[in-house]
Each structure stands twice: as structure tokens, then as C-alpha cells.
Amino acid sequence: MSRRPRIVIVGAGFAGYRAARTLARLARDRAEIVVLNPTDYFLYLPLLPQVAAGILEPRRIAVPLSGELRGVRVVLGIADHVDLDRQAVHYTDPEGAGGGLGFERLVLSVGSVNKLLPVPGVAEHAHGFRGLPEALYLRDHVIRQIELAAVAGDPGLAAARCTFVVVGAGYTGTEVAAQLRMLTVDLARRIRLPHGVRPRWLLLDTAPRVLPGMDEKLSRTADRVLRRRGVEVRTGTSVKEAARDGVLLSDGEFVASRTLVWCVGVRPDPLVEGTGRPLEQGRLIVDPYLQVPGCPDVFACGDAAAVPDLVRPGAFTPMTAQHAWRQGRVAGENVAASLGVGRRRRPYRHRDLGFVVDLGGVQAAADPLGVPLSGLPAGLVTRGYHLAAMPSGRVRVAADWLLDAVLPRQGVQLGLVRSWSVPLDTASPELPAAPRSVTDTPSEGAS
Template structure:
């Protein structure tokens, strides 16, 4: 008899953690393990702002699947659609060929993409921070703006190139703005013909306060620190239109800029719309055991899944965080193994351990287990958490060495020309146009 096939879609926190656990829980003869992902690495997403700022190298946060998963067969490509009746997933390889792969048990851990909303110009002109390529490109772009500003004789163009706008006041947008502002403040000292006073960073968010996820007091503390560095904030404000040289805001102002970084939330992977089942807030509805109702032997976890949050009594679903994704990966591995062996599954339960927001420059805000920390103690907790959360000793060592080198030697300001001359829009980097409707 052939071995049952466990097919995992996605190599993020949830998918890789699931497979890592299954390799340890199941004997080779119990199941064939297969993962479909366009990249042969697991990305440690929380450190992307450090990659964009040049504090850590891209390789440090890209953990090789072949280093972590020894028995799993890796299929490079995009999962385009799921047919739960035929138990088939359509896959497009990186070269463009399409084929179908069958499954006995399917784990959908397809992750998320940047939420764009229906705002004119965002898709064409905004830059994202969701993939490793986007972080590397953003660093090149920012340094390129400084280089261009240094040589132009047009005062208006110089002001546009030295104005940077970040949309999104959550931890991703705040860390990105904080890290890149430090980078440009340090870099501009190497441009003697550019007035540092022209450099400006703006953070725009529709929420009434910064970092609502971490609490009012810590959010206010982070905002005060960033204001002291020169960041400008536009809260209770959104974007109405974007052009190659302007960002128009709902308060009537127009910011003249060549750089808009869009971090205003995430949306579940478009793959979820190919599954014939119910969605909750755009994510696949699941049971507490992480199964998808109406789809036999299909599980969903991570950002693509609306998992009941049993730690709360208000009927809410778990937020799309790395913390929940990683722990859902462990939980779904247990339940897949239970389904294979005919034993009882367990509901997913995890109480949020808190968030950490590293603002660089020796400052962070953290709330581990409800304890509020800021400044150097907050940064010690934030970086300690990241080191523990990185999945391999090799990755931890690389990141630790990168941090130490940056702290002792400072940054270099080199534009590598990555993606130069190629389309660099959000759909180009995140491949949101390859999916099929249900």
C-alpha cells in the first residue's frame, strides 16, 4: 500500500513548524511529507526591517528548508488552486509549467499578502515589506534616493527624494520607519552637499494612536522617542491617492515624495478563495482543531486561517502573528498525526505572550507576559525573543554576529542595483496575480 501523503502549502512559520514536528512524530513508513513553496527557505519575517536597514544580511533571516527538514520533499512553485473533491492542488513551477499534485491530508499554511485597499495608485507606486526581496529592494531604493538628491540641481526634486512616507502604524510599519530613519540619518552625513534638515520621514495611520497592539502607554512612549528623532506622525489619517511624486491624504494635505512604503495590514493569501468553503474576515474558517469544515482531511493554519481564539471568551479569532502561526504549526502536526493514527485530536489553545517592537538606536518597547518595558531593557527582551524564535542555531549565530558588527562598526551605504530596471510593484514581488478564482 502506498504511504498517505501529507501536503503542506507554504513554508512560513506554520508550515515549516508543522513539517518539523511531523518528521519527529511520524515514522517514514507512516506518511510521505511534501511542501510546496516558491522559495526554498523559511523567512523570519519580524527581522525584515533590520534587513532593509542593513543591520542584518538577507541570508541571516532566510533559513534553508533543506537544513531544517530532512525527510520532506520540497516542490518549488506556487499553489494556484485547491480542488477538495478531487484532492488535488494545482501548482505552477517557477519556470511556468503547471501540474497537479494529489494529497491524502492537506495543510493550508499559505500565509498572507499586503492589504492594498481600493486606493488609486497604491498598487502601481507603493513599496512593500512582506518578502525578503522587498526588504532588499527597499534598502537599495532609499539609498538611491539619497544618491539622486545629492546630484540634482532642482530644489523641488531634492526635497521629493528626501521625503519618505510609511503607511501603517502597527509594529511592521513602526519598525520599518524607525530602522530606515536611523539609516538615512547616519547615511546623510556622508553627503556633504545635502542639507540634513531636508530629510523627512512621515508615518501615516488611520488609527488614533501608534502601536495599538502593545498598549496605550508603550505606544505613547514609542511615539515620543520617534518624534525626538524627527519623525512626523499623521494619525486618524488615511491615503486617498498616490502618484509617482505625491501622496494625497484624507486631511487635505499632499506630501511630495518619491517613496511610499505600504505596511497597512495583511490579507490572507488569494489561494483561500479557491477553496470551496466559508471565509471569516477573508480567512479560511476552521474548527478549534484546525480543520476546515466541509473539506475532508483539510487543515488551515497561520495568517490564512480564522482560528477560534479559545484563550478569549468573546468569540474572536487569533490575530495573524508569527507567534500564533508557529504554535498553530505545532498543534496541527499533532492533529494530522492523530488523524493518520485514528486517535483523538486536540483543540488549539495559546495565550498571547505579548509583542516586542525594536526601534533601533538602543530603544524598544516590549510587553512580555503583560510586563511593560521600554528603552534598553525593552530592546534586550525584544532581541532575546527574536534569537529564541529563530529556528536554527546557525540563524541565531548569524543574526547575533550581524547585530554585534553593526553596533561596533556602523552601517555601509551601498546600493547594489537589485531589481534595477525591473517592475517593483507589490504584485510583482508578492505574485498576487497568479491565483485562480474558486
């Protein structure tokens, strides 16, 4: 008997997970399906700010690959190099050993990594927000600063510890500032801070408004909620230099702080550069069927792929989970079709059905089907969408939301993640990432 063809999927973010799930449904009897990923879970990124804020337990948004992808073999490792000519993927496993996987079909869905700008001090002093380790570390760090401020003998030092700066007012930065501002205010009610010291949050962006990629009505809603909650929104402003004791802003002001959260966006995973194939701003160029030109057995989707936007001829689809989730399904179907399984291959074409941004509590901004919502209606739509979109764990997530509504949060440090294990200049390999659609999810950190 001849060996079944092997399909290797590199990356289990929104695109890779959806591709694997689609192929498990269509082709697991006809092919060996292998997923190569650094972790054994798919991270539901849109709810990561709620993990950092202590609303959700970390495992609630970590979907186990082996449990959900029946008939799929999961290999733990980080892809180092893809040899398209020899049809092999080389990787390093969690213990540092090298390995290789041959393939007859390949799906590259490695996603994106933190985008660093040439700002002095940022790589050394800023905190990223791309995965569970970063979220858990940031939560501990924020709680620690409030607790240290309470016992600081110097009021200036106490104020600096209670000042938190978030750079990037996109989906991720906006949600992080909104959710963690509520956490620190709650902590300040229970921990006696020096007289006159209160938690202070600054949200910076060079754009003229928060959520610049969304409709202006939703942007105004988010801005109003943030300012009413006490977040200082500074548009047209960014960080010129970062240091251990604070940040120098582009307008010349120095803000004394011990916390700088970097949410300026993402860039495609550098792995695709090693393929030697044409790129578009770091993304691997594919055709409308998500195939790499000249390589009929290689497909790419998600943040690492430059996919032609058939709705806007001449453009490429943006790096969002909304597109990654949908492209994963099309990639899976087209790979199956190339093996003679399922229906004929089809091009990727999308239709936006809206976005949602969770601003904490009952506050949110949403535009399902183009209808702008705010307040409680937007909050209900946002949480209803997340429950519907999550592959599993809905009951546990809903239970955590209910408990958070009726019980005080536990403001304690867990000490599970150390700062040296989450450096900003290291790619967090768990996901792709950004806007969150009402029918799909984000890739960059959107809602």
C-alpha cells in the same frame, strides 16, 4: 507494499514551517511529507526591517527548508488551485510549468498577501514590504534617493527625494520608519546634501495612535522614540492619492516625495476562496482542531484560517505570527494523530505572553508576561527573544548585530532587485504575517 500516505503542506511561512517540522519529528517514518512553497526557505519576517536597514545580511533570516526539515520533500511552486474532492493540489513551478500533488492529508497554510485599498495611484507608485525582494529594493531605493538629492540642482527636488512617507503605523510600518530613519540620518552625515535639506520621515495612520493593537503604554513608548528620533507621526491621517512626485494626504496637504511605503496590513491568500468552503472575512473556517468541517483530511492554520478563539468564545484568533507559529504545531500534531501517530488530537488554545517591537539601536518596546519595558531593557529582551525564536542562524545574526554596533554601515546600492519585479499589487508568496510575541513570532509584520 502499500504506498505511505502523503501529507502535503501548502506554504512554508510560520504556520506551514512549524507544521512541517512537527510532522518531520512525529510521522516521517509513517508518511511522505511534502512542502509546496514558492521559495526554498522559511523567512523569519520579524527581522526584515533590519535587512532593509542594512543591519543584517538577507541570508541571516532565510532558513533553508531542506536543511532544517529532515525527511521532508520540498517542491518549489505557487499553488493555483486546491481540489478537495479529488484530493489534489495544482501548482506552477518557478519556470512556468504546471504540476500536481495528490494527498491523503492536506495542511493549508498559505498565509496572507498585501492588502490594497482603493486609493488612486497607490498600486502604481507605492512600495510594499512583505519579503526579501521588497526589503532589498527598498534599501537600494532609499540610498539612491539620498545620493540623487546630493547632486540635485533644485533644492525643492532634493528635499522631495529626501522625504519618505510610510503608511500604516502597525508593527511593520513602525519598525520600517524607525530603522530606515536611522539609516538615512547616517547616510546624510557622509553625503553632502544641499544646504537646509535633511532626511524627513512621515508615519501615517488613520488610527488615533501608533501600534493601535498593542497596550497603550507600549504605544506611547514607541511614539516618544519615533518623535525624538525625528519621525513625523501623523495619526488620523492617510493617503488620499499617490503620484510619482508625491502624495496627497487625507487632510488636504500635498507632500512632495519620491518614496511611499505601503504597510497597511494584509488579507488572506485568495487561494482559499477557490476551495468552495465557508469563509470568514476571506479566511477558511476551521474547527478548534484546525480541521475543515466536512473534510476530515484537510487542515488549515495561520493567516488563511479562521480559527475559533477558545479564550474569547465567539471570536476568531487574529492574523498574527504569534498564532500562526502555535497553530502550525497543533496542526502537525493533529495530522499525526489522524494517522495514529503521537498523542491524541487537541484543540488550539493560546495564552499571550507579550509582544516586542524593535525601534532600532538599543530602543524597543516590549511587554513580556505583561510587564511593560522600554529603552535598553526592552532592547535586550527583544533581541534575546529573536535569538531564541529563530530556528537557525543565531550566531550569524548575533555577529551582524555586534559588527553593526562597532562599524559604520555600508551605504551602497546592490542593484539586485528591479522595481518591476516587486509590484505592490502582486501577492508576495513567501509568508504569512503581524504581531510578534515574546514566545512566538508574527505573521503580519509585527514584532
